[in-house]
Amino acid sequence: MNAIVSPLHSRDTRRPRVMVVGAGWRFTSGISYYTCRLTNAFSEVTDTSAVLMRQLVPTRLYPGRARVGRAVNTLQYVPEVHVHDGIDWFWGRSMRDAVRFITSERPDVLVLQWWTGAVLHSYLRLARLVRRYGGRVVIEWHEVQDTGEARIPGVTRYVVAAMQQLLRRVDGHVVHSRYDLELLRGTYPLPEDRVVLAPHGPYNHYDAADVDGERDGDFVFLYFGVIRPYKGVEDLVAAFELLPQAVRSTSRLVLVGETWEGWTAPLDAVAASPVRDRITVVDRYVDDAEVAAHFAAADAVVLPYRRSSSSGPLHIAMSAGLPVVVASVGGLVEAAGDYAGVTFVPTQDPASLAAAMADLPARRGERFDDPHSWDRTVDAYGELLTRLGLPGLMSDSAAGAPERRGA
Template sequence: MPASPRPPADGRTRVVVVGSGWRFLSGISYYTCRLSNALATRYEVGAILMRQLLPTRLYPGRERVGQRLNALSYDPPVHVFDGIDWWGVPSLVRAVRFLRAFRPDVLVLQWWTGTVLHSYLVLCFAARLLGIRVVVEFHEVQDTGEAQHRWAALYCRTLIKPLLRRTDGVIVHSAFDRAALRSTYDLAGVPDEIALHGPFDHHDHNPVPTARRASGDHVRLLFFGTIRPYKGLEDLVEAFAQLPERYTLTVVGETWEGWTLPAELIAESPAAGRITFVNRYVTDAEVDEFFHAADMVVLPYRRSSASGPLHIAMSHGLPVVVTAVGGLVEAASDYSGATFVTAGSPRALADAIVSATANAGRRHTDPSSWEKSVAAFTRLFARMGVPIAQKDQETEITASSNQTVPVLAPDLR
């Protein structure tokens, strides 16, 4: 049932965030929740969740739809409507009623998939009629899987235009995304801001440093995330076979888009005995366990705008070998544990892993911050002409909870 919005307590600016709910769990589900909770430290916040994104049988992770795998939840100050179903009636009507009752100053639409486009158009038109300003936050221009289907790509490219014509501001995660977005769509006159992805430190339930073995012993590598063609896992499997026997690899991820090549290569690898393959979407508690058991995270993406696994790794203070593609360089450029490598080269990847082993054994400081993200939204709101109370403009910028842990000697993390 939808929560009933309360009247504003102190005249604060009101914001409603629209994004993925928990039923079709993905990284955007976590991002929507974390952003809403962060904005609620400054603004009166509501959240409208996309509940049933599409027919369950069409979803890559159809077997787990509706399962409770997340431990994260919305903070009590956030008023949550859960949620909108793809067929619209009556859920979309109720969402508009929620929007009208909450009466926000700004509606923030999370963009990551074309399956939400028709619902977003309705919400956008309703917002404009109510005098609500509209912001679209782009996680990528279009989902890579959808872009491969001609009709899905045409649908998105066509129907997103009336949405963008009614958009007052845009948020992106990097200068790379900004350039890609503006080269794809006509956004002349629409202000934008770069809000670097905030930390995913909700997975790190053991932030207190604990003693560990020296980095010269066995080195445990971790690949984490959905297994899709652009993730480059096949490059890592090939690179891993070139590494000394003191290296082990754990692959944790759910196969999407029928991309079974990595699984086949793992089974055929001469180093298969040193590879553990967990081919499913894991719970939050398991996420924490896998990252705490790792010495290094390897993300060999062929392309990417942003990466939730990268931010989970940084929140755990782990060394990360990541390809220098898309917005990932900007996301990790200030992280002392990052080693960048050319995409699509297993030999270069193997060399980078060996080189990055020197970073293992200590906890690196995560530079990301949700306060910085909120500050970027505040700047955009001001440029859009949204009245911002003076107290809401004052922000104490801190970083991930990882920042509370000092950088330690090489034998500790």
């Protein structure tokens, strides 16, 4: 491959300045946390800044509209990161301010987090700006397109057409799994030599100090995450009902997550369940302190997805060392394949799900090491940037120093 070297970098031996663009905290979602964790990880090895997408869409159109603007996060950007918050979908002054910020920071690499078509027009504007002065543009793909968006007439056609415009200005791509890569290549032409695999980093920022050790009382199976059609939570309710009576009578099922897209099938299943007195539902987006408390109280995490490219709750569970039962779908097999505490089950199969769950109470208190690290993510970016002819990025662990734990 012929490396691409612009005059900006031809005699430059320093580490490249990185700017991450992704979800802000006003419309808090899993991508908000990922954007923050990735940015903080970059900041440990090079000068780093962040531009946050602030008002993603008109508030009335957002599934979690009732909580928009409410602070639920304790996770923060480290002081070393310059943060601009942020860009609104309608632009106005917000885009003018963002352009000034980017022009001042002058990043060598613009890293765009991709998860929703709502940001596409803004990403195109930022990519044009950075490419104009010789910077590089990288997309980190979290999925091809949000499933809820894809059901809106005309949205998929718009996203594919506009993405083609953006891709002409993109130098490299980061994906989390081979599954995601094949899925993406079914829609977009991603050059082989401009793509790297970067496993999702750990979500070890929750203070769950009491997670280790056995507890008295009922065994707690936890489902955590927004409740949407593809999450399969109704399959979990059915599986809990199928547990042997001896297990079910000493267990509880806790469902924690905000209902999206009007999908009430899991809640209806709970209401009609003969064991509903052993099921707890928390139908809202909980804050970070509550997240830590729910995972500290859990004995196992169950994720019965029907499709998924990646899962933040899976990474929280692995960071906590908990046993996990997860459907063998999408990118989850690769994400948890090296985790000793995982049990994979077929999707949409409550009987198999129940069988896996029934084995766990006898192993109560077992904990496992999370094989993931943000160093691996930074190193994958370093490999990509080297391919693009930029100075290298190398994590402390790759350079021989002890691996970071708090990125």
